[in-house]
Amino acid sequence: MKKLYRRLYIGLVFTFLYAPIVVLIVNSFNQSKSRSKWGGFTLDWYSKLLTDETILSSLVTTLIVALVASVVATVLGTAAAIGIFNMKKRWRSVILNTSYLPIMNPEIVTGVSLLLLFVFLNIELGYVTLILSHIAFCVPYVILNVLPKLRQMDKHLVEAALDLGCNRTQAFWKVTVPEIMPGIVTGFLMSITYSVDDFVISYFTNGSSAQTLSITIFSMTRRKVSPKINALSTLIFVVVLIVLIVMNVRDVQKSKPKRSHTSSKKGTVILAVVLLAAVLVSCVAVGFMLNRSSENTLDSGTYSDSVDWDMFRDKGITLNVYNWGEYISINEGEDGDFDTVSEFERLTGINVEYRTFASNEELYAKMKTGGFNYDVIIPSDYMAARFIKEGMIQRLDFDNIPNYSYIDQKFHDPVYDSENAYTVPYTWGYVGIIYNTTMVDTEKYDVESWDILWNEDFAKNILMFNNSRDAFAIAQFKNGFSVNTADQKELEIAAADLRTQKPLVQSYVMDEIFDKMIGGEAALAPYYAGDAVTMMEDNEDLDFVIPKEGTNRFVDVMCIPATVTDKDQKAAAEMFINFMCETEVALRNIEYICYSTPHTGAYELLDEETKNDENFYPSDEKLAKAEAFNVLPDSATKTIDALWTDIMSNTGTIPWLTPVFLVACVGIAVFINVYRSRKNKRKNEM
Amino acid sequence: MNKNTKWVASPYLLWMVVFVIVPLVLIGVFAFTVNVPYDLEGNRLTEEQASELKLAYEGTDEEIPVVYKTVFSWNNIIAVSQYLPVLLNSAWLALIATLICLVIGYPIAYLMSRVNPSYQRLIQMLIMLPMWMNFLLRTYAWMTLLEKNGWINRILGLVGIGPFDMINTQGAVVLGMIYNYLPFMILPLYSVMLKIQNTTIEAAQDLGAGNIRVFTKVVIPLSMPGIASGITMVFVPAVSTFIISRMLGGGTNMLIGDLIDLQFLGNAYNPNLGAAISLVLMAFILLCMSITNQLDNGDEEMEGKML
Known part of the structure; x- marks a missing residue:
């Protein structure tokens, strides 16, 4: 009976541990892209995995970073351990305690502190910073494993070797190193494991050019994880599982004396790592060979010949393009969608690193932090204005962008760029409410008002913008304020409204909204019209309205950051912008992302149905009350940032609390340690 | 070898x-x-004056x-005061998660250390195996399980x-913490329990102690010592996590880690405030670690006199 309980208990714990793994594996065979619906068995995701450049290249980055960082960390850490071991005791404990700081501190603090360091030293974030920061947190693990082996080692061994005629170098290589080898190997393996698995530190130090698998997965989790990633994880899981089983069976069969079994276990672990690496590398190799076999490309005749597209071919130029999530036509390998980025690479021979962000404020934070080097960014109007004001983007050479002539006259000389010098419009749109008709009774409730987002009948069924400017705008429209108000009182009233709304909000979202609205997880959400249309295509129950109080109308624009100083680099960035304004490209993009286009050529080619669709091109009276964001004075921006942080964190204010808290924490900690060491001393004396 | 190798x-x-x-x-x-x-x-100048000046000179x-x-x-540092409730809330959730991990993990570690060695290795592997899957993916899979139309509800x-x-609640956040950090509780406990000889237990029994005693x-x-290091290894990452709360808590239950992220790469850029929050968090962790170190009688520091 007792045994039964035990088994039941162990069984329950393992169910808990493996439930999500089962979900991952099942979904890797799921034909439907939705993760909670079963659409039939398929192996497609596995074959598609092999042609996915983003996933494969981030896999390569992960492996390179892990390998380089672990090797360097092992050498550095082993040398450190030997040196530290031979130091005087007092020094030893000071240095050791400092060494362990990167792993004793919360990961986020280590990540942030390294970010500050790289920005301070003016090192561009990328491969180098990734590797450096990975070394930084791997070294402590190596020291941690090598040091005990040095302690266990018999000191007389080295002396014996010296007596027998070895010189010091020989004694070191022939005696010390073999003795501490197990520690070195464990340290190395731990480094690799932690490096591959790391997310938090890479998140703060990865920059624009290098992206590890964790980061790729992170940007996917914000919208929708491609089942291809599930397929990759399943592969890794299966390989690890097989290795572990083989290892276990071998151990059971042999049941040798203890010493030799640990060494054979080490051997198998190394074998496992090698095998894993081999499988992954072959995946990548096959992937690159198969790559782009089935792509939908345009005839080069389609492109205008006003610029020389071949100008930068074979010059080794790489452009970092930073765009909103889901804001360009990409080929996900299903129905041969047009892939803008690889088409540009094919046409011009310029390499493009394409990355996405979730909000204007996030883009601002990265630009302002420094260290992130982008060549083309696509902010919204008000953020572009802020960039211009702060000298963060530069004037464009419109001779390199002849396709600007296609941009509708309406979009020339805008408020946000009155000189018409810094920006090229990419899309425009407006904010409205997307709702699920099965959950919102339009007879009973007035959907055409922002007030519905404050209606308690929909408590926990409302999604809300996870960025300050858009969220404030809704509260401002609700109260009849201007969205460009800098008035402290008005901002506080809006903030108070957002605070009242918070208990009703299910979740604050940006790109996550797609998954949640399509899956019927929430009833109501404010969002951008184009994305709403995309969601409506995937779920017929969804509908979209423009609230009568007015709404925000925006233009998203392409710009070049001021950090791009190289002439060719800038010209190449302008070539990218010009490419995006090619009629055919603009058309494919706008059809894919469902926003509205300022490009006259592309607009002409749209089908009549789309042109007359109120959701894409609403009539002027419908947008009569729409207001565009303008850049706010610094004081207002700071107020909004502070209020937003408050709203998100639900706080009250007791100003003197932190210093007291800080002093108390440190004081109590010091007291405990002093008390303990005294006690120990007394114990030793007795 | 001493002098040169230093x-x-x-x-x-x-x-x-x-x-x-x-x-x-x-x-x-x-x-x-x-x-x-x-x-x-x-x-x-005040911020308002600066803004006015800038506006006046613009163009x-x-x-x-x-x-x-x-x-x-x-x-x-003073501004951090208003976010102390967030820190305390994070600490509270992390504490619950740590205690539950201890309650779940302790019996498992004990049972593991008492079965025959080949099973021990098998169980140990099975506990480590999920850690080979990316932690973001595992957390994401929990979303699939917990959602309104998710697997469990179906x-x-x-x-x-x-x-x-179930999703977007504090409970979901705690669950995410338990799930991700449970192995960090089990493994140190297990390695300590291995050292407890059966003969010690038998001796106690022979001397008349009941099971409970x-x-x-x-x-x-x-x-x-295992309890102390398990608690540290679960509590520290749990209290400072910033991604679990975002994925499973829906952003409505902000933790101290989210707050730091928000100031550096998030929606409210203010690295000075972010650094101040980090500093306070570090002090708090220092305090917590001093307390847990106290549990193991100070014999087994990182310096490891026992080794």
Whole structure:
């Protein structure tokens, strides 16, 4: 009976541990892209995995970073351990305690502190910073494993070797190193494991050019994880599982004396790592060979010949393009969608690193932090204005962008760029409410008002913008304020409204909204019209309205950051912008992302149905009350940032609390340690 | 060998200064400074004055007469006060998660250490195996399980129960913490329990101790070092996590980690405030670790006199 309980208990714990793994594996065979619906068995995701450049290249980055960082960390850490071991005791404990700081501190603090360091030293974030920061947190693990082996080692061994005629170098290589080898190997393996698995530190130090698998997965989790990633994880899981089983069976069969079994276990672990690496590398190799076999490309005749597209071919130029999530036509390998980025690479021979962000404020934070080097960014109007004001983007050479002539006259000389010098419009749109008709009774409730987002009948069924400017705008429209108000009182009233709304909000979202609205997880959400249309295509129950109080109308624009100083680099960035304004490209993009286009050529080619669709091109009276964001004075921006942080964190204010808290924490900690060491001393004396 | 090999560590010491000490000093510097506007004569301006000046000069060719200087200030640290509830809430959730991990993990570790060695290895592997899957993916999979139309609600629906609101609650965040950090609790406990000899337990039994007394007087005291390191290894990452709360808590239950992220790469850029929050978090962790170190009688420090 007792045994039964035990088994039941162990069984329950393992169910808990493996439930999500089962979900991952099942979904890797799921034909439907939705993760909670079963659409039939398929192996497609596995074959598609092999042609996915983003996933494969981030896999390569992960492996390179892990390998380089672990090797360097092992050498550095082993040398450190030997040196530290031979130091005087007092020094030893000071240095050791400092060494362990990167792993004793919360990961986020280590990540942030390294970010500050790289920005301070003016090192561009990328491969180098990734590797450096990975070394930084791997070294402590190596020291941690090598040091005990040095302690266990018999000191007389080295002396014996010296007596027998070895010189010091020989004694070191022939005696010390073999003795501490197990520690070195464990340290190395731990480094690799932690490096591959790391997310938090890479998140703060990865920059624009290098992206590890964790980061790729992170940007996917914000919208929708491609089942291809599930397929990759399943592969890794299966390989690890097989290795572990083989290892276990071998151990059971042999049941040798203890010493030799640990060494054979080490051997198998190394074998496992090698095998894993081999499988992954072959995946990548096959992937690159198969790559782009089935792509939908345009005839080069389609492109205008006003610029020389071949100008930068074979010059080794790489452009970092930073765009909103889901804001360009990409080929996900299903129905041969047009892939803008690889088409540009094919046409011009310029390499493009394409990355996405979730909000204007996030883009601002990265630009302002420094260290992130982008060549083309696509902010919204008000953020572009802020960039211009702060000298963060530069004037464009419109001779390199002849396709600007296609941009509708309406979009020339805008408020946000009155000189018409810094920006090229990419899309425009407006904010409205997307709702699920099965959950919102339009007879009973007035959907055409922002007030519905404050209606308690929909408590926990409302999604809300996870960025300050858009969220404030809704509260401002609700109260009849201007969205460009800098008035402290008005901002506080809006903030108070957002605070009242918070208990009703299910979740604050940006790109996550797609998954949640399509899956019927929430009833109501404010969002951008184009994305709403995309969601409506995937779920017929969804509908979209423009609230009568007015709404925000925006233009998203392409710009070049001021950090791009190289002439060719800038010209190449302008070539990218010009490419995006090619009629055919603009058309494919706008059809894919469902926003509205300022490009006259592309607009002409749209089908009549789309042109007359109120959701894409609403009539002027419908947008009569729409207001565009303008850049706010610094004081207002700071107020909004502070209020937003408050709203998100639900706080009250007791100003003197932190210093007291800080002093108390440190004081109590010091007291405990002093008390303990005294006690120990007394114990030793007795 | 003594004197010569001491210098082998010197490249590392240099490394340590640059990559361990300097970054932490930078956090301190950021935490105690602010960027404030001055006019050209060196008079301090308020933000409003600076904005007005900038607006006035905008569009003209003249240079805006505002310069930003970095000056010492207590403001960030004082501003952190209002976020202490967030820290306490994070600590509270992390504490619950840690205790549940201990309650779940302790029996598992004990049972593991008492079965025959080949099973031990099997169970150990099975516990480590999920850690090979990316932690973001595992957390994401929990979303699939917990959602309103997720797997669990569907299965319960078949029996006619539910649906329950599970995702976007504090409970979901705690669950995410338990799930991700449970192995960090089990493994140190297990390695300590291996050292408890069966003969010790039998001796206690022979001397007349019942099951409960054996457990409280022998097993628990002997496993104290494992409990201490398990608690540290779960609590520290749990209290500072910032992604679990975002994915499973829906952003409505902000934790201290989210707050730091928000100030650096998120929606409210203010690295000075972010650094100040980091500093407070570090102090808090220092306190917690001193307390847990107390549990294992100070015999088993990182220095490891036992080894």
